[in-house]
Amino acid sequence: MLITILLGASMLGANMLSAPAMAQTLRIALASEPTAVDPHYHDLTPNNALAMHIFDGLVLQDEKQALRPGLAASWENDGKNRWTFKLRQGVTFTNGKPFTAEDVVFTFCRTLKNETKVSGSFADITGNFASVETPDAHTLVINTTEPEPLLPTLLSGLPILTASIVEHGPISYDVAKNCGVTGPWPAVNNFNDGTAAIGTGPYKLKSYVRGSAIELERNPTYWGPAEPWASVRFVPVTNAGPRLAGLLAGDYDVIENPAARDLARIKGDKRFGHVITPSTRVIYFQLDVGRDQSPFVKAEDGKNPLKDARVRKAMSLAIDRDAIVKRIMDGAAEPAYQYLPTGMSGTLANPPKLAYDPAAAKKLLAEAGYPNGFQLTLSSTNDRYINDSQITQAVAQYLTQIGIKTEVDAMTRAIYFPRRAKKEFSVALGGWGSGTGEAASFLRQWPPTPNEAKTLGGSNYGGYKNDEFDKVIRAAVTTLDDTKRAELLQQAMTLVLADGAFIPLHFESGIWAFKSELAVAGRADQFMLAMSVKPAK
Incomplete structure (x- = not known):
């Protein structure tokens, strides 16, 4: 197999062809605040969206998640484990340093040397690299340990840093020898204070104040078309009511995720427009099925009921997904019966509908030995996903109705995600948008037994283990043939759904509202990007 993606002629001389830049500030109200400027701190949508303003990846994704050249002008695969990337020339970082292959190698190394990251953010990509070679300053050759058919897609989510932010000798992909870095590796605070926030993106960081605002300035040396906004101001407004009020009052130009009912x-109102874009983000619950005692489960027999597949199925049967979509999501979502919308690669063509049947749920609980139910706490964010705490409260009520006495512990995402990574919860709300456009994205990250290289199962916080699934998913992610890989992913999807350790609820839609003099391109990945906002023609 040979795949080659070439830089389109339309990108050449983009700065010369761009329209005259406008001078005003674009003001955006965010539904969920980024937790850091560090692009490798946490693989989280708000963080990744912010990073795209300041940094570039080797590969970029458009609003429909189609790949396009970024810092790599072209790439090709030899049909096995070898990928060659030809890097864009003439690119400089905002500190004036030229972009070269050395910076990419440094970036790869940093993902494996990042002591302040949350969970295994991005190390699951680079952990599969057997070697990284730089024949010249603008050529990069990656040899993977296992075949990686989706490497360009995976690299589209990995922002590239400059090696100039550390003390170093010759940079090489020799992790055991610290890759040539002689000083300390940058920590999250070095990015938040702006010291290390040096990229090649369309904007550069002016200030980052947690809980207040993030301010960006247009990058005058950006290699692509100049953005129409001289500056961008992001303000976190986690409640939908104040976000809408701010738009109506003229305080914001764009808001994300207004309540569908509004x-x-x-x-x-002719002063405003809106766009609704279906996304690949599935909202689901991850259950602690690996421990004999779980911290937020209390049963009369002293065991962990979540280890019983009948209990897990009963919990799914207790949930009325249609009602959640209609009443809580105001119709701006779709019930989820698998982990990626039907029709995408690797999904089931006709997934079994996850029915709402509380009577059957009670019967299953009794069969499992819990006719009187048990006590359970659902853990969730209250400021990350659309209506996250309301969804969790609704599910708690459904579970209580079948005899599972359920409470909710909702908290800010800054507290929630580190705790979840430490496996402190019994049933945890999650949201996952496919960055690859196929079922492998969810299935390689959450259900697998973690492998030694940590390229699979990086978010398996519930201790799920299915040997047959592990065998199938390991085969799937290393299969270069698209048709065969899709068939394997369908097998893997079927196995995970049958076990019920991950209970899907619905797929979110991204919603943006804005002033009528603007045009906003809604994105399937739900990224709120200033680059998606242009003056209306």
Whole structure:
């Protein structure tokens, strides 16, 4: 197999062809605040969206998640384990340093030397690299330990840093020898204070104040088309009501995720527009099925009921997904019966509908030995996903109705995600958008037994283990043939769904509202990007 992606002629001389830049500030109200400027701190949508402004990847994704050249002008695979990337020339970082292959190698090394990261963020990609070679300053050759058919897609989510932010000798992909870095590796605070926040993206960081605002300035040396906004101001406003009020009052130019019930008000006002874009983000619950005692489960027999597949199925049967979509999500979502929308590669063509049947749920609980139910706490964010705490409260009520006495512990994402990574919860709310456009994205990250290289199962916080699934998913992610890989992913999907350790609820839609003099391109990955906002023609 040979795959080659070439830089389109339309990208050449982009700065010369760009329209005259406008001078105003673009003001955006965010539904969920990034937890850091460090692009490798946490693989989280708000963080990744912010990073795209300041940094570039070797490969970029458009609003429909189609790949396009980034810092790599082209790439090809030899049909096995070898990928060659030709890097874009003439690119400089905002500190004036030229971009070269050395910076990419340094970036790869940093993902494996990042002591302040949350969980295994991005190390699951580079952990599969057997070697990285730099024949010249603008050529990069990656040899993977196992075949990686989706490497360009995976690298589209990995922001590239400059090696100039550390003391170093010759940089090489020799992790055992610290890759040539002689000083300390940058920590999250070095990015948050701006010291290490040096990229090649369309904007550069002016200031980052947690809980207040993030301010960006246009990068005058950006290699692509100049952005129309001289500056961008992101303000975190986690409640939908104040976000809408700020838009109506003129405090914000764009807001993300207004409540769907408020769309009628926006539609009726010529001063504003809106866009709704279906996403690949599945909202689900991850269950602790690996421990005999779980911290937030209490049963009369002293065991962990979540280890019983009948209990897990009963919990799924207790949930009315249609009601959640209609009443809580106001119709701006779709019930989920698998972990990626039907029709995408590796999904089931006709997944079994996850029915709402509380009577059957009670019967299963009794069969499992819990006719009187048990006590359970659902853990969730209250400021990350659309209506996350309301969704969790609704599920708690459904579970209580079948005899599982359920409480909710909702908290800010800054507290929630580190605790979840430490496996402190019994049933944890999650949201996952596919960055690859196929079922492998979820299936390689959450259900697998973690492998030694940590390229699989990096988010298996619930201790799920299925040997047959592990065998199938390991085969799937190393299969270069698209048709065969899709068939293997369908097998893997079927196995995980049958076990019920991950209970899917629905797929979110991204919603943006904005002033009518603007045009906003909604993104399938739900990224809120200033680059997606242009003056209306």
